[in-house]
Amino acid sequence: xxxxxxxxxxxxxxxxxxxxxxxxxxxxxxxxxxxxxxxxxxxxxxxxxxxxxxxxxxxxxxxxxxxxxxxxxxxxxxxxxxxxxxxxxxxxxxxxxxxxxxxxxxxxxxxxxxxxxxxxxxxxxxxxxxxxxxxxxxxxxxxxxxxxxxxxxxxxxxxxxxxxxxxxxxxxxxxxxxxxxxxxxxxxxxxxxxxxxxxxxxxxxxxxxxxxxxxxxxxxxxxxxxxxxxxxxxxxxxxxxxxxxxxxxxxxxxxxxxxxxxxxxxxxxx
Amino acid sequence: xxxxxxxxxxxxxxxxxxxxxxxxxxxxxxxxxxxxxxxxxxxxxxxxxxxxxxxxxxxxxxxxxxxxxxxxxxxxxxxxxxxxxxxxxxxxxxxxxxxxxxxxxxxxxxxxxxxxxxxxxxxxxxxxxxxxxxxxxxxxxxxxxxxxxxxxxxxxxxxxxxxxxxxxxxxxxxxxxxxxxxxxxxxxxxxxxxxxxxxxxxxxxxxxxxxxxxxxxxxxxxxxxxxxxxxxxxxxxxxxxxxxxxxxxxxxxxxxxxxxxxxxxxxxxx
Numbered sequence: 001x002x003x004x005x006x007x008x009x010x011x012x013x014x015x016x017x018x019x020x021x022x023x024x025x026x027x028x029x030x031x032x033x034x035x036x037x038x039x040x041x042x043x044x045x046x047x048x049x050x051x052x053x054x055x056x057x058x059x060x061x062x063x064x065x066x067x068x069x070x071x072x073x074x075x076x077x078x079x080x081x082x083x084x085x086x087x088x089x090x091x092x093x094x095x096x097x098x099x100x101x102x103x104x105x106x107x108x109x110x111x112x113x114x115x116x117x118x119x120x121x122x123x124x125x126x127x128x129x130x131x132x133x134x135x136x137x138x139x140x141x142x143x144x145x146x147x148x149x150x151x152x153x154x155x156x157x158x159x160x161x162x163x164x165x166x167x168x169x170x171x172x173x174x175x176x177x178x179x180x181x182x183x184x185x186x187x188x189x190x191x192x193x194x195x196x197x198x199x200x201x202x203x204x205x206x207x208x209x210x211x212x213x214x215x216x217x218x219x220x221x222x223x224x225x226x227x228x229x230x231x232x233x234x235x236x237x238x239x240x241x242x243x244x245x246x247x248x249x250x251x252x253x254x255x256x257x258x259x260x261x262x263x264x265x266x267x268x269x270x
Numbered sequence: 271x272x273x274x275x276x277x278x279x280x281x282x283x284x285x286x287x288x289x290x291x292x293x294x295x296x297x298x299x300x301x302x303x304x305x306x307x308x309x310x311x312x313x314x315x316x317x318x319x320x321x322x323x324x325x326x327x328x329x330x331x332x333x334x335x336x337x338x339x340x341x342x343x344x345x346x347x348x349x350x351x352x353x354x355x356x357x358x359x360x361x362x363x364x365x366x367x368x369x370x371x372x373x374x375x376x377x378x379x380x381x382x383x384x385x386x387x388x389x390x391x392x393x394x395x396x397x398x399x400x401x402x403x404x405x406x407x408x409x410x411x412x413x414x415x416x417x418x419x420x421x422x423x424x425x426x427x428x429x430x431x432x433x434x435x436x437x438x439x440x441x442x443x444x445x446x447x448x449x450x451x452x453x454x455x456x457x458x459x460x461x462x463x464x465x466x467x468x469x470x471x472x473x474x475x476x477x478x479x480x481x482x483x484x485x486x487x488x489x490x491x492x493x494x495x496x497x498x499x500x501x502x503x504x505x506x507x508x509x510x511x512x513x514x515x516x517x518x519x520x521x522x523x524x525x526x527x528x529x530x531x532x533x534x535x536x537x538x539x540x
Contacts, residue, residue, distance in 0.1 A: 010283060010284035011281040011282060011283050011284065012281060012282060012284075012289055013280060013281050014280035014281065014282075014351070014372055014374055015374075016289070017416075018289050019282055019286070019288050019289045019351065019353075019410070020296070020351070020410070020412075021292070021410065021411075021412035021413065021415070021416050022291070022292030022410055022411050022412060022413055023412070023413060023416050026290070028359070053413070053416075053417070054420055077359065079359060081284070081289065081290070083289075084416075089298070089347065089349060089376065090419075090444060091412065091415045091416050091418075091419035091443050091444055092419050093416070093419075093420065102284055104284055104285075106359065126403060129399035129400050129401035129463075130399050130400070130435060131399035131414065133396060133414075133417055134413055134414075134417075139413055140289070140290070140291065140292055140413075141291075141292045141411035141412070141413045142290075142291035142292060142293070142361065142411070143291065143292055143293060143323070143404055143409055143410075143411045144401065144403075144404075145291070145361045146287075146291050146293050146323075146354075146361050146363070147323070147403055147404075148361075149360075149361035149362050149363075150324055150363065165400060173361050174360060174361055193399075
């Protein structure tokens, strides 16, 4: 087998609309012993994205083929990109749309240290714009996340928290945000912007998390704070910094983090 | 020479950040007899985009190489895509950024009929979100334009006019909008969203056009209306339709369209 990085099938042509316009979707999936974790949630989000963008959803067999095959490690990350396929110059889609599905598997090791010791996160200066037509889905237009991630290079800062133009907390650059208030775990509504993560979806479906709104300036006052996604798992936040680096709040590590435990059960963490 | 569509140099690898995140910029340039029209404005906008996104700007020689070579037609369109290059999984850019520049030339013929007879345009339902960090530059995150262009398939409708979430006119899906009020030609400020076209920039620099604001509901009341870009030229709007297809306004064709004449001089139209 060719190394994935050298396979011609992985490249996309110049006229691919995913390249030209970010006209497509992606998923990043944890593979445990070669099997996809929360796969139903990933395919469900992909299907929702396809409906929103009006891209034909590939068959389940085609989607399953992206992870089938012998694993190269106990844990891998599968990244799949689905684009509207090739198209002419101009935004109008071709009469005949043939979506292009490309994917890659990479060995992966999550940070158990971050699970156990917690992380420092900072607030980002960038504000996410509102676009309800694109909110929640994992589309390929991610320049806001790229720009937000450029705001810091200090490796001791694990993530950056993003608010929208109304000053409401939305997400972290590549994770969802969860907080505890009055004993309840909450996560932002993502109807105007942000990516609705699959771990978040599973936790909401289980009734463990409810959707709510939180102004950015109240983030330091929550009882507990986490950032999480389906690949990295749950990182308890122990320090919150302002964009200028000043400390906003510290939280002690909890001996019994039932939120993390439940989420990690969903991810198959032993 | 290989056909551009079959050249390996035109493809981008799976890990290209232009594909993964729309992390890059593009330009669409009219070539007349093999020479780029308004090239200074295209390279200037590209440089501005590079500064905004923090992507190293290729050398002038590398940019010029995209159009040098024997023309295959009197008029061609050069499309060039500049991405941040290959990068690992995740939004953080690699320590060493090596931008990727790919391009393609295609024979082109503008519509003299649309110049002379004018066009019908419609209002789009989609509202452009605000993101000042990305406003004006021609980046690869163009899903809003793609979704707006999906709103109609009637070939007699030449363009769709987009407003922002505040209800202000911004642009057409792939052209800028110009209108006349009290004898002056105006075009929207593009500080919150939209793409600042090179023809628009040249017209502003010449003092022929000023930037202003226009609520969408006042668009039907302007003295004259045009949509224009550096490739297609200037199309006078003769009919404006609502998103539901109902007629909002008709304008007669002008015998002496000095705005179009000036713009076409800038584009080298005989």
